[in-house]
Amino acid sequence: MRSLVLLLTLLALSGCMHVSDLAQGAHDELSDAGLLDHSSTRRINNFRLQPDSFIYIAQGAFAPPGGAYPRPNVVAEEAFNGFIEYFPMVRRARAPEGLDDAMNEARAAGAHYLLYTRFAKADDRIGNFDEWSDQEAVDRLGIDSGVIQLMLIETSTRYLIDSARIHSRGGLLTLHDTKPEDLLGPPMEDYARSLLGVEAR
Template sequence: MRYLILTLALVALSGCMKPSDMVDRTGYYMGDAGFLDHSQMRRIANRRIQSDSFIYIAQGPFVPAGHPYARPNVVAEEAFNGFVEYFPQVRRAKMPLGLDGAMQEARAAGADYLLYTRFARAEDNAGNWEEYEDTDNAVGRDRSVIQVMLIETGNRYLVDSATIRSRGGFLTFYDAKPEDLLGAPLEEYARSLLGVKATEEFQ
């Protein structure tokens, strides 16, 4: 509660802030304080690509450490949902593939880039009483780590790679799964490839 009050006080003092900026900053501080879902993305490059680029999305057949029951293609599915709003030409592999197989499918589809994803690690804590009774997991926030590589299909040049670490919030962990943390940061990654901020979308 102290974090929320402090954040609101800081926002109130910054009278020149637009309402959209105020919402963004409040959400950021609430997430950083652990109340809401929060993600941190580290990219090796700051490259941008054109919005008409054709992107093929695939996920490697890696079982995430700490979460063996995750849906096999969930990262590719969430990445497709996040990218399709910003890139009109997007396709997704139907099942997990090795890198060579994903590259072959991307080239066969005529894609400019392959977005290759990997669900590296997750922590699936109990989000309700039933889960606690069934699994004996600790009650609390979930965590996830995913890795992505953006590769040119013509020459296999690694354009960018990123690691995204996410954690659930104290106000949002009820009935949540690590998979629920994937969508928002992957959509943010799509925006970052275009150089678009969330608050610019509705201006």
């Protein structure tokens, strides 16, 4: 009788949560504990876009402080990769450019919005033996981190629709052979989903 009650209790509890929810919960807990990559996004507005909005993505030519030298247009590339799944009408600049040039190109392309990005901060820590042999500094061991700033501007009025700051950091289990720009993909997808009002994964 006792085993029957235990079996029924386990069956009832197993129906309360899906396996995907358990996996997402475990991922969130490991990220919060610092074992996996983690990012946090702060937006100033809760503005939503239509799925058929035409977005032009550009990156400023600002080199981030912190000793890291990411690829010149990496933020725009990662934003494009994150947005293309949710906004089919997306185009990006080929190279970093100033805000006025990006706005002119976005208007010439017929875009509704300009997503202007920049790498505000990047801290590339030692994550493999080659980097250790180059730097040989114990205080440089650790996890990578970075800060991205985003401005979403309406091209017809030049009105700032939204501004966001994404802080990302690596995890202890993912620190080997990574760079701060490797952390940009998931938060860019999350930001694209938040602009549509779609629930985060």
